Amino acid sequence: MPGTDPHTVHRGLTRRGFLSGLGTLGVLGAAGVTASCADNREVPAAAAEDAPSTVPFDGAHQAGIATPPQSHNTTVAFSLRDGADRTTVQRLLRIWTGDARRLCAGTPVLADLEPELSTNPGNLTVTCGFGAGLYAAAGISDKAPSWLRPLPRFAADELDDTWGDRDIVLQICGDDRTTVSHALRVLVRGGADYVRPSWSQTGFLDIPVTDGEPGTPRNLFGFKDGTVNPRSDAELDAQVWNDDGGTCMIVRRIAFDMPEWESVDRSTREVAMGRTIVEGAPLSGGDEFADVDVDKVGDDGLPLIDAHSHVALATSRDGDAERMLRRAYNYDLPVTAGPAGLQDAELIDLSDTGLVFTCFQRDPRTSFIPVQRRLADGDRLNEWITHVGSAVFHVPGGTDGESYWGEDLLG
Amino acid sequence: MPGTDPHTVHRGLTRRGFLSGLGTLGVLGAAGVTASCADNREVPAAAAEDAPSTVPFDGAHQAGIATPPQSHNTTVAFSLRDGADRTTVQRLLRIWTGDARRLCAGTPVLADLEPELSTNPGNLTVTCGFGAGLYAAAGISDKAPSWLRPLPRFAADELDDTWGDRDIVLQICGDDRTTVSHALRVLVRGGADYVRPSWSQTGFLDIPVTDGEPGTPRNLFGFKDGTVNPRSDAELDAQVWNDDGGTCMIVRRIAFDMPEWESVDRSTREVAMGRTIVEGAPLSGGDEFADVDVDKVGDDGLPLIDAHSHVALATSRDGDAERMLRRAYNYDLPVTAGPAGLQDAELIDLSDTGLVFTCFQRDPRTSFIPVQRRLADGDRLNEWITHVGSAVFHVPGGTDGESYWGEDLLG
Numbered sequence: 001m002p003g004t005d006p007h008t009v010h011r012g013l014t015r016r017g018f019l020s021g022l023g024t025l026g027v028l029g030a031a032g033v034t035a036s037c038a039d040n041r042e043v044p045a046a047a048a049e050d051a052p053s054t055v056p057f058d059g060a061h062q063a064g065i066a067t068p069p070q071s072h073n074t075t076v077a078f079s080l081r082d083g084a085d086r087t088t089v090q091r092l093l094r095i096w097t098g099d100a101r102r103l104c105a106g107t108p109v110l111a112d113l114e115p116e117l118s119t120n121p122g123n124l125t126v127t128c129g130f131g132a133g134l135y136a137a138a139g140i141s142d143k144a145p146s147w148l149r150p151l152p153r154f155a156a157d158e159l160d161d162t163w164g165d166r167d168i169v170l171q172i173c174g175d176d177r178t179t180v181s182h183a184l185r186v187l188v189r190g191g192a193d194y195v196r197p198s199w200s201q202t203g204f205l206d207i208p209v210t211d212g213e214p215g216t217p218r219n220l221f222g223f224k225d226g227t228v229n230p231r232s233d234a235e236l237d238a239q240v241w242n243d244d245g246g247t248c249m250i251v252r253r254i255a256f257d258m259p260e261w262e263s264v265d266r267s268t269r270e271v272a273m274g275r276t277i278v279e280g281a282p283l284s285g286g287d288e289f290a291d292v293d294v295d296k297v298g299d300d301g302l303p304l305i306d307a308h309s310h311v312a313l314a315t316s317r318d319g320d321a322e323r324m325l326r327r328a329y330n331y332d333l334p335v336t337a338g339p340a341g342l343q344d345a346e347l348i349d350l351s352d353t354g355l356v357f358t359c360f361q362r363d364p365r366t367s368f369i370p371v372q373r374r375l376a377d378g379d380r381l382n383e384w385i386t387h388v389g390s391a392v393f394h395v396p397g398g399t400d401g402e403s404y405w406g407e408d409l410l411g
Numbered sequence: 412m413p414g415t416d417p418h419t420v421h422r423g424l425t426r427r428g429f430l431s432g433l434g435t436l437g438v439l440g441a442a443g444v445t446a447s448c449a450d451n452r453e454v455p456a457a458a459a460e461d462a463p464s465t466v467p468f469d470g471a472h473q474a475g476i477a478t479p480p481q482s483h484n485t486t487v488a489f490s491l492r493d494g495a496d497r498t499t500v501q502r503l504l505r506i507w508t509g510d511a512r513r514l515c516a517g518t519p520v521l522a523d524l525e526p527e528l529s530t531n532p533g534n535l536t537v538t539c540g541f542g543a544g545l546y547a548a549a550g551i552s553d554k555a556p557s558w559l560r561p562l563p564r565f566a567a568d569e570l571d572d573t574w575g576d577r578d579i580v581l582q583i584c585g586d587d588r589t590t591v592s593h594a595l596r597v598l599v600r601g602g603a604d605y606v607r608p609s610w611s612q613t614g615f616l617d618i619p620v621t622d623g624e625p626g627t628p629r630n631l632f633g634f635k636d637g638t639v640n641p642r643s644d645a646e647l648d649a650q651v652w653n654d655d656g657g658t659c660m661i662v663r664r665i666a667f668d669m670p671e672w673e674s675v676d677r678s679t680r681e682v683a684m685g686r687t688i689v690e691g692a693p694l695s696g697g698d699e700f701a702d703v704d705v706d707k708v709g710d711d712g713l714p715l716i717d718a719h720s721h722v723a724l725a726t727s728r729d730g731d732a733e734r735m736l737r738r739a740y741n742y743d744l745p746v747t748a749g750p751a752g753l754q755d756a757e758l759i760d761l762s763d764t765g766l767v768f769t770c771f772q773r774d775p776r777t778s779f780i781p782v783q784r785r786l787a788d789g790d791r792l793n794e795w796i797t798h799v800g801s802a803v804f805h806v807p808g809g810t811d812g813e814s815y816w817g818e819d820l821l822g
Binding site for chain 1: 482485524525527528531533587588589590592593596600608610611612613615616617619628629631632633669673675676677680688689741743744745746762764
């Protein structure tokens, strides 16, 4: 289903925001009044203020991928219970799809005891991905994409299976944090007979606004994160969507060593990244969105972009094939000394910080894997970042209002 | 300093929001454009869009107390390093006050290597409280308020010292989560020679908006939380501020048992709370803000509000003396099975959920302690909530633009 609706945010807001790679509504925080602000020029304020902000659930592709990034992301991976088979998987997906469809519309699910926590969707999206274990349990491994397997081990990996491959994943994103929490509880309860949650990862991002235009959010290293992303339908079709309307979802957990990073001066940081900090522009010149020119040399004949910079290694060597859609969120979790006490050096840090780095691509074998192999082998940023979690899922295509996630595969 | 400026949010926005006990800007999420929205009717949009949202740092009282609640709260408690004395405490507070003043104005601190993460304050506030240990280290225990000691053990407590009393605390609140994270890092670094962070607690809240008016946020049990709060200057003077312009800050960590709560029907919930869920109105009648009438009986002669409901026990028996300002934030932390795996029952829950319940009052001996004693002994909600952390601090009065926190005490 190429060429059709990347999930734009309702109410005519997003074309510009989307084209700049960022969500206008993603900027606007928690509540309905924010939508009314953005819409003041288009609709009567009184009408707008009561209209919740929603992202269409059904469509050619699942929402939460091309959707402009919301403020909060909770991604939860589940294991199927013993004895799962095709019938139980169908039941689970029928329940979950129906519940998610209602939640994203701001409609409480049936038997919700806290319906008041469902009424401000805040651009809620729920995106579902299947692991290889789901295909095996359902007896349809022959239908699984050939790339659906654990990623190879990269040189710099220090993976913990705590955040590893699982049978099924839900990415829940929204601008109202309370609604995101409630949606997770609803879905955990709804699926309790069929799956056990195994890991969850939460993240946030804040989109800056200048002259009314959303900009690229920054990660906790202070760099803009998300500059290079597909934006047009054609780019999304070439880089993200497969023929089934689905895509490959990879969730890498990347830990940041904040104290070490903070000992590094700004010019060293820029060399390591290959971009300026203030503008996010490649060191080869131009503005933030200028093409990276890894071959360009300065007056002294030396490359302007260090060959081992993050940008030099991350830039596609193979046109669209190596490209992907990045949807990274910052995490910064509370840390406590605990009754037993931590070592002094750990306490000074008080930092459990990094990125829930989620990316979507047609085929990881031609995109994420070659790019990450280069980064793992040579990225100067590896001195301060460590990949500690890795999981791969097949996100099936979108639903039509009646169907459930993966019905074509399982039905 | 009675009767003076509770910290209103800049730009003429808050009087109405403040009087309704909620922050207009607290609603508006992350970025500068949101301020421009709220201000569209008052100032030219172009000017407003570039103006960051700030809360004045200096004033008769510290900000972050009467300030309308922002979206995010990170509260961090520190222990003084061995050998701390009055001189080192003075140095610490001079550094921290200066850094916090700049951060809250959207001005990077000196030598900040990530100044780009400081430029959108998003109503940032930093509130500092002193524990008894700080007074002792500085040799000024005679100046400590007589109420500054660990709270008594309450019947229902299951306290973990992980979140217990410490020497000094910073409550960092703001609408831009990235800015809050960065501010914490700046302050941890700035104080590293003098203090070690010992615990941190993070929380969020989302303020609903109806017809453009902010409402009371809900906690993760689905109840409105924060209905009863001082709002006028006179109420704040009577309930919160002491003669030094300061107050007593209590941080209780309250864990919610979500799975058990979710097994309870709505009428049982309302009886346990003593309020309706939808409106948050007392069961004795009236709207959300109606006075609670614990003596009122129904046609059957029975009390409308159960004597062991939360509201019946929490309602002041002693006028202003028992009242306090509640500034509670929800927490909902990621949970993982971990390599060793959790028990099935724990996995089903996937919930580390509750409240970072912070309250401010003149004297806990006449307010928090008698109220909490009643709640600990009899509150029906105790079946589903557990107090797991407790800490008390003296928040000294505000600063004047040059002075540092507690200078009157330490100088």
